[in-house]
Amino acid sequence: MARQISLNPGSLRIAPSLLSADPLSMSDSIASLNGTHDWLHVDVMDGHFVPNLSYGSALVGALRKAYPDEVLDVHLMVEPPESFIESFLDKNPDFLTVHVEATPHLHRVLSRIRERGARPGVVLNPGTPVDAIFPVLSMVDMVLVMSVNPGFGGQSFIPETLSKLVDLCRLRASRKLSFLIEIDGGVGAGNVAEIVRFGADVAVMGSAVFGTDDPGKTVEKIRKIALEGSKI
Template sequence: MAHLARDLDLIACADLIHVDVMDGHFVPNLSYGTAIVKACKGATDIPLDVHLMVSNPDDTIDWYIDAGADLLTVHYEASTHLHRTIAHIKERGCKAGVVLNPATPVFVLEDIIEDVDMVLLMSVNPGFGGQAFIPRTIEKLRQLTALCASHGVAPLIEVDGGVGIANAEGIAAAGATVLVAGSAVFGAKDPAAAVEAIRSAAELGRSRIGA
């Protein structure tokens, strides 16, 4: 944590900085809070994609918007009044997204898909880094892409968990447009090169759509 600004500089080629907020209740782990979001905002010009893995998102979303989040995602499973929550985030001038855990089906988004800027599919059970990608996510991506097409909308489609160079092409080919990579980037000798390699693989996958 003492080298946060340095490590952000290492991935200056990234499109987004994904910040995982964990509360120890919704997920069995604790992680970053508003102080870290503020520190990131002051250390980089890259937009902050803040993922709230918390059991009380309505109580905390304003904290993270005030701290500098550019895009804020909340879990379907934790949101009692999701439409109101998404509307509030957007009213605050922040992009809004919804997250689905691995066991949550895509069809629950039927009545909110037209209101969100992003859908994040968790490809691991949230709470800890370094987990293996859940293969079923590929089919969920196809289902989500079809749902978006049926509503005539094109939110960002993000995948988080077990993403790396080896599977980025297939994930993107199934419909993902944003890939979150933690261990695959910061576990590499050259994080910037890892970002570029993942992006190149994903672009190849996107080029396969409709081919």
């Protein structure tokens, strides 16, 4: 059974990406947030769908054991996701998101994620239009818009992806749906106000948070900027 997590659009949820945390002392990196964050984002890369390798289901299991109250947002950059999801679902993530580009069986994969008690999400690469996920929007609790090409941290934000946030907000309203809109890639203090105005509910940030001297204070600063930006 999925844990109770608000899906209501509103104040921005900040999800630091553990891809940018210190891999030799991840617990210290999480502690450096001082509880200022909302979720923890886990990027999983297979070296096939994207040109890099990163963490597997063992990390998700360790995080769930060590931080039972954290919202674990797991982003699978793997192909095909149906070969991976069971091992991750065994570790009780809150959200498990898969790429529309990675499988011809997206409906089946999303159904299985829901069946196993996690919240399903679908991901769009920068070059993939929103209409690619029209058939499954009613099945998901989150749509993740990639604002960089997936596979590496520290890339520059692709501004053309902002229009997808607007399109998703309109679709959500017109179809009376309740999915969250997440954005990942090149997000930080310099553009967080803009992404909030365009409709993002969740912002994933890696180096913009963990690459600073005080990640906790950085999250507080970014949240303040986002709040002020939403009032403009």
